[in-house]
Amino acid sequence: MASTPESGEPTKGKPFKLLGILDVENIPCARDLILYGSLGSVAAGLGHFLLISRNRRSCDVGVGGFILVTLGCWFHCRYNYAKLRIQERIARDGIKNKILKKKIRFCTKVPTLILKENQPLTRAAVEQSQASEYNSGVRIKWKATLLRLICTIKLSIK
Amino acid sequence: QLGLQDATSPIMEELLHFHDHTLMIVFLISSLVLYIISLMLTTKLTHTSTMDAQEVETVWTILPAIILILIALPSLRILYMMDEINNPSLTVKTMGHQWYWSYEYTDYEDLNFDSYMIPTQELKPGELRLLEVDNRVILPMEMTVRMLISSEDVLHSWAVPSLGLKTDAIPGRLNQTTLMAMRPGLYYGQCSEICGSNHSF
Numbered sequence: 001m002a003s004t005p006e007s008g009e010p011t012k013g014k015p016f017k018l019l020g021i022l023d024v025e026n027i028p029c030a031r032d033l034i035l036y037g038s039l040g041s042v043a044a045g046l047g048h049f050l051l052i053s054r055n056r057r058s059c060d061v062g063v064g065g066f067i068l069v070t071l072g073c074w075f076h077c078r079y080n081y082a083k084l085r086i087q088e089r090i091a092r093d094g095i096k097n098k099i100l101k102k103k104i105r106f107c108t109k110v111p112t113l114i115l116k117e118n119q120p121l122t123r124a125a126v127e128q129s130q131a132s133e134y135n136s137g138v139r140i141k142w143k144a145t146l147l148r149l150i151c152t153i154k155l156s157i158k
Numbered sequence: 159q160l161g162l163q164d165a166t167s168p169i170m171e172e173l174l175h176f177h178d179h180t181l182m183i184v185f186l187i188s189s190l191v192l193y194i195i196s197l198m199l200t201t202k203l204t205h206t207s208t209m210d211a212q213e214v215e216t217v218w219t220i221l222p223a224i225i226l227i228l229i230a231l232p233s234l235r236i237l238y239m240m241d242e243i244n245n246p247s248l249t250v251k252t253m254g255h256q257w258y259w260s261y262e263y264t265d266y267e268d269l270n271f272d273s274y275m276i277p278t279q280e281l282k283p284g285e286l287r288l289l290e291v292d293n294r295v296i297l298p299m300e301m302t303v304r305m306l307i308s309s310e311d312v313l314h315s316w317a318v319p320s321l322g323l324k325t326d327a328i329p330g331r332l333n334q335t336t337l338m339a340m341r342p343g344l345y346y347g348q349c350s351e352i353c354g355s356n357h358s359f
Contacts, residue, residue: 019192021185021188026161027178027181063190078179147266156293157271
């Protein structure tokens with residue numbers, strides 16, 4: 001919560017709120033949005049004035065342009081941001097699973113072979129034994145984590 | 159601190175994004191209203207008798223309906239996401255008391271402890287006032303944890319803003335919530351239902 005960020009970590013910018021509502025610094029896409037909206041508003045208002053030469057109506061068109069351009073850019077930017085987040089999550093889970101698999105394989109890579117009674121020593125039997133070692137390795141790992149957690153809690157209780 | 163805390167769970171991330179989305183809509187509506195007010199104050203046109211205004215009435219009926227739909231759709235999505243069925247790896251029971259929480263980890267071993275808030279006079283330098291406790295709840299990260307919340311006396315509420323959690327602790331009733339912390343850290347919460355003189359103290 002109110003912790004000082006460590007060196008190297010991205011810090012949250014000082015909040016700058018438009019109309020006291022929209023934090024332009026810290027909300028993703030907000031800054032670009034306001035810039036594009038302002039640009040669209042000026043372009044629409046100015047273009048309308050150059051065509052029609054009416055002040056009030058051009059101001060109305062400018063405000064309307066600001067709202068429409070802002071809304072359009074908002075949905076577009078948030079859609080792309082959501083896609084990026086999903087890709088990032090998939091990549092992170094993939095990297096984690098790969099590391100986990102390598103760890104399990106390393107931990108369970110012992111020169112033993114667990115075969116059922118009277119099971120002949122064939123290639124299929126060796127692969128099945130390795131697969132069951134991997135699965136039991138994963139189950140054992142999670143149970144060990146939770147038991148370690150319980151011990152940590154017991155040690156920390158005053 | 160202004161605004162919501164950084165998200166630790168996927169649900170809180172979604173809530174943050176929904177909050178940004180709604181604020182954007184509020185900002186646009188406020189800009190429009192401010193502009194219309196400034197127009198009203200500076201216009202020379204005045205008309206004292208009521209006129210027929212079908213077009214503007216149609217617009218200001220349909221437009222708010224569209225805006226409400228734009229807000230409601232993501233809101234309902236998150237609401238149903240919160241109720242998704244998952245298989246928790248750990249169950250922790252928490253009971254609210256006046257004025258402390260007690261926790262029970264009974265999945266693997268029988269472990270109970272009480273968690274009292276550290277009084278302001280006993281805080282060490284750097285510790286947060288009204289937030290630090292003597293025995294913290296330690297939970298695994300990146301694992302779904304089921305919290306069963308109830309109370310021994312009056313209404314309390316178990317809340318951790320960073321995880322997007324707030325569940326009432328009602329005597330005689332067992333409320334359930336699930337959480338998943340995506341990153342390690344220290345997350346604070348306070349009782350969120352008035353429960354007597356030492357509520358949140």
